[in-house]
Amino acid sequence: MTSPANLPEERIGVYVCHCGSNIAGTVDVEDVAQWAAGRLKHRGVVIARDYKFMCSSLGQEMIEKDIKELGLTRVVVAACSPHLHENTFRTACKRAGLNPYLCELVSIREQVSWVHTDKVAATEKSKAVVSGGVERVLWHEPLEPLRVPIHPATLIVGGGIAGIQAALEIADGGSPVYIVEREPSIGGHMAQFDKTFPTLDCAACILTPRMVSVGTHPNITMLTWSEVTKVDGYVGNFTVTVCKKARYVNTDLCNGCAVCQDKCPKKIVDEVFEAGLGYRKAIYTPFAQAVPKFPVIDRENCTYFQKGTCRACEKFCPTGAIDFNQQDETITLQVGNIILATGYDLFDPRRIPHYGYGRLANVFTSLEFERLSNAAGPTNGKIVLRDGVTEPKSVGIIHCVGSRDRNYNNYCSVICCMQGLKFAHLVKERTGATVFNFYIDMRTAAKAYDEFYQRVLEEGTLFIRGRVAEVTDAARLHGEEGKLIIQVEDTLASKQRRIPVDMVILSAGLQPRRDAKAVAKLFGISCSADGWYIEKHPKLDPVATMTEGIFIAGCVQGPKDIPSTVVQGAAAAARVLGRIQQKEIALEPVRASINQDRCSGCRICNNLCPYSAILFHEDRMVSEVNPALCQGCGTCVAACPAGAISGTGFSNEQILAQLEGLLMLNLDGDGRMPVKVREAVAI
Amino acid sequence: MSENGAKPKFAMYWAAACGGCEIAVLNIHEKILDVDANFDVVFWPVAMDAKYKDVEAMPDESITLCLFNGAIRNSENEEMAHLLRRKSKILVAFGSCACEGCIPALANLTTPEAIFEAAYAGPTTDDGHDIRPQPEWAAPEGIMLHLPKFYRVVKTLDQVVPVDYTMPGCPPESHQIGAVVDLVIKALHGEADLPPAGAVIGAGGSTVCDECKRARNEKKINRFVRIQHVKPDPALCLLEQGILCSGPATRSGCTALCPAAGAPCVGCYGPAEGVLDYGARLMSAVASVIDSTQPEEIERILDGIPDPAGSFYRFNLGGSLLRAGKPAWSKQ
CATH class of the missing domain: 3.40.50.700 (NADH:ubiquinone oxidoreductase-like, 20kDa subunit)
Structure with a gap:
């Protein structure tokens, strides 16, 4: 490696930020600036300053002024992480006429002051970090952002309330929307609920009008009973392949009269919508208000498909809409942005065998109870035991099932406390039974939530603080026969208790969809270790992902209640609408590119790209990076055995120069100038 | 002339x-x-x-x-x-x-003392007098004898x-x-120009894969095998068959002789143009196509590579960024 030929001509400005006392409390920032001005002169530094807040307008103006007056050609800012203010300082450089990519932000906050306490050592380390930045910035090249047009259509995956909200916002904004839903109807989990906390609105009453709006909106194309199978392209220009499963119902002819569902002789336990508590037919819509109204034939359970006879639906259909010859269809969509709103799965309480779900009949999951209490559910809203007739006289509701438990999920599922309170209220209201809620901590933090808690307290629900150890039907004491006994340590009373009840409801937590990882891979985004999709920034960019053009909304990002889900749906829509308005987007020019002469087509890099940006040309036996898809992560750059891939902004020269700067000798200085190791030491 | x-x-x-x-x-x-x-x-x-x-x-x-x-x-x-x-x-x-x-530079992984120990006191050589090469030795005849100094x-x-x-x-x-x-x-004779100073001559500009006729696919390796333990598919990329082939990282120019004969490239033509550390490049490339996300399984797969330093740095240790292992640097 040789130094750039233009080294002597570069004029570098170094700016050291105090960040209030965030940096200055641990690092002697004045010393760092003076040192850089005096001791890095031979590396091109012509000015070095320190300032209380470099990111302030005054701090930025200082840089701009120096660029203009001192003719700076490179800028190094020693401050916080590039995640926070890289753009701020790049933009300042740009305003002063310097290409923004000739600015380097080195972190002496996250990487120095916040992680050290020894002021002397932290100051010395800051000098090394600044030296690394100076050496690196010498190798920077001016870069221009890549501009790509944005296709006005948007794909929304998942037709729950998050997807519905996003679809309506974008469609109302005048742009076309495709909404793809795996089930026969949109509506999601919310359509299964009876009441919604804390206001006890009927879920269907507030949801179904939205569903109808989606179904009738001129800008929305609904693709239910469909799944995305392939995603190609990049922000602004995605090509999405959707498999539209055969409904075996001609939707042009079907009028939704549901005669077919009445006549179908095959009854199947509905494990999805009715959570296993009710039945549906082999031809079905999941519920009466389903949107679209068209039923589907469940091929696995249809007598005709399995045995070759029956066709009752076909015989009775008044419009001749049944079509047994329908085939799965593959549809290709062009969209500019994608919103993933694929929701959650309920934690399976079978995984906690000592709570008895699946073994003890009268232990119910939260979703089962939702169906039980739903007026349109299998018991028409009557809260009864598994026998279908007996009303419980006492009910135990267990919180945090599968959540806040290091054996299952460490996270809090957010909704279970309020859900448990809602169940307590409904049980009290409908049956007058004695209700016990077993909780670890009561978390009722959102608007009007705690008031609801107070209300349920006043209604006479009994609250016991303690994680339930066991639910059992093995009676030991008088009065326990024929009951489910809840064994719990009451941590407020400091004693073990056994509470016999008729019914147990497990307020189960939320989990990522079982295929969440595969879906994330399909769309080129990342999951956390738990499986929730990772947002671009946990606070400031909660609905974007690290992949440009892919947004997330609702529980797919993490457990949340309906209001937050709706907020995210709307937020994702706002982000997408903003993009569509801009008509084009400027992409970070930090991209990988493959030197076609050096690439031998070994294909090591081919399946490494998390964004599927690398394509292989069979004819020429070389690989190529699609610059619009590439997000500049550098995976392929590191993996290329031939060194044929380089990353703009992260070239080998830049990285090695930064290392050389960090490792320079005489950084602490006793009068000698800092010097590169390889120039000083004869090995 | x-x-x-x-x-x-x-x-x-x-x-x-x-x-x-x-x-x-x-x-x-x-x-x-x-x-x-x-x-x-x-x-x-x-x-x-x-x-x-x-x-x-x-x-x-x-x-x-x-x-x-x-x-x-x-x-x-x-x-x-x-x-x-x-x-x-x-x-x-x-x-x-x-x-x-x-x-010769693989000796940089160890100390001169250990090298002499192996060479002069090992099972194959035992002079019985525990004699080691001496840079200087006064012969009884009264002359000072000199031998070259052995570098660390x-x-x-x-x-x-x-x-x-x-x-x-x-x-x-x-x-x-x-x-x-x-x-x-x-x-x-003035009929041609010499290449620019500093150039690599007598070799190609890409890597051995460029000259290798074997079919190549996207790579996923779930085990490493040694050439003597398998009968490789004659038409398929050796690395894809789990045989550690250095072809992807090695400069072209040899016409891919070894892979053509069914043996993996061992990397003798050295790093590709612009690559500073051949072994590091090859290692990160191979590591990136290990087909597992489970640490224990990755460990098990990598254990299939005997002598990683000798495999990845066989020809390049002296010219690598590291140049030598710690024992060679340390003065005992």
Whole structure:
């Protein structure tokens, strides 16, 4: 490696930020600036300053002024992480006429002051970090952002309330929307609920009008009973392949009269919508208000498909809409942005065998109870035991099932406390039974939530603080026969208790969809270790992902209640609408590119790209990076055995120069100038 | 031809080397006659008798072309490097040892003491007197005897003297040597230009895969096997079959001889253009296509590679960023 030929001509400005006392409390920032001005002169530094807040307008103006007056050609800012203010300082450089990519932000906050306490050592380390930045910035090249047009259509995956909200916002904004839903109807989990906390609105009453709006909106194309199978392209220009499963119902002819569902002789336990508590037919819509109204034939359970006879639906259909010859269809969509709103799965309480779900009949999951209490559910809203007739006289509701438990999920599922309170209220209201809620901590933090808690307290629900150890039907004491006994340590009373009840409801937590990882891979985004999709920034960019053009909304990002889900749906829509308005987007020019002469087509890099940006040309036996898809992560750059891939902004020269700067000798200085190791030491 | 009508002078020298480079030069067959016709061979220890003092007596830069093979293992190697640099117009680091340290530089993973222990006190050699090579020894006859000093770290030629060209390979392939000889002769006759100073000559610009005929797919490796334990598919990429083939990281130029014969590339042509650390490149490439996300399984798969340092850095340790392992640096 040789130094750039233009080294002597570069004029570098170094700016050291105090960040209030965030940096200055641990690092002697004045010393760092003076040192850089005096001791890095031979590396091109012509000015070095320190300032209380470099990111302030005054701090930025200082840089701009120096660029203009001192003719700076490179800028190094020693401050916080590039995640926070890289753009701020790049933009300042740009305003002063310097290409923004000739600015380097080195972190002496996250990487120095916040992680050290020894002021002397932290100051010395800051000098090394600044030296690394100076050496690196010498190798920077001016870069221009890549501009790509944005296709006005948007794909929304998942037709729950998050997807519905996003679809309506974008469609109302005048742009076309495709909404793809795996089930026969949109509506999601919310359509299964009876009441919604804390206001006890009927879920269907507030949801179904939205569903109808989606179904009738001129800008929305609904693709239910469909799944995305392939995603190609990049922000602004995605090509999405959707498999539209055969409904075996001609939707042009079907009028939704549901005669077919009445006549179908095959009854199947509905494990999805009715959570296993009710039945549906082999031809079905999941519920009466389903949107679209068209039923589907469940091929696995249809007598005709399995045995070759029956066709009752076909015989009775008044419009001749049944079509047994329908085939799965593959549809290709062009969209500019994608919103993933694929929701959650309920934690399976079978995984906690000592709570008895699946073994003890009268232990119910939260979703089962939702169906039980739903007026349109299998018991028409009557809260009864598994026998279908007996009303419980006492009910135990267990919180945090599968959540806040290091054996299952460490996270809090957010909704279970309020859900448990809602169940307590409904049980009290409908049956007058004695209700016990077993909780670890009561978390009722959102608007009007705690008031609801107070209300349920006043209604006479009994609250016991303690994680339930066991639910059992093995009676030991008088009065326990024929009951489910809840064994719990009451941590407020400091004693073990056994509470016999008729019914147990497990307020189960939320989990990522079982295929969440595969879906994330399909769309080129990342999951956390738990499986929730990772947002671009946990606070400031909660609905974007690290992949440009892919947004997330609702529980797919993490457990949340309906209001937050709706907020995210709307937020994702706002982000997408903003993009569509801009008509084009400027992409970070930090991209990988493959030197076609050096690439031998070994294909090591081919399946490494998390964004599927690398394509292989069979004819020429070389690989190529699609610059619009590439997000500049550098995976392929590191993996290329031939060194044929380089990353703009992260070239080998830049990285090695930064290392050389960090490792320079005489950084602490006793009068000698800092010097590169390889120039000083004869090995 | 040179100004006084005499033929340009040719030299070839071996430092820490095996002699294979010399054989490779002779293996250019009748083209060796062109060398003889066009050059005056003034120094070539393997082929003709000559003394170091003869070289010292030559005017500086009087040798037109010097092919220097072998690594810098001891003080004699280094002295000869300086001497031949001074006497030569064009000094070529010839072969893997001179270019990047090759097998001799694998000794950099250990200490000279351990090397001597293995060489002079191992099961194959036991002199019974525990004698080790001494740089200086007063003989009973009253004379001081000198031996070259054994270095702690084997170096490449360009780590001790400036080099005009490097020609990789262990050894360089004869057809490449022939082509370089042709080119130099043409250049001497003014019919061609020499490559720019510092260039890699006698090799290609991409990697061995470019010359390999085997079919290649996206790579996913779930086990490593050794060539002697399997019967490889003759048409499929060896790396995809779990055989550690260094082809993807190794400079092209050899016509992919080893993979064509069913053996994995071992990397003798060294790093591709612009690559600073061959072993690190190859390791990160191989690690990136391990088909598992489970730490224990990854560990198990990687355990299928015996002697990783010797496999990934077989030819390149001396020329790598690391150059040597910690024991070699440490002064015991």
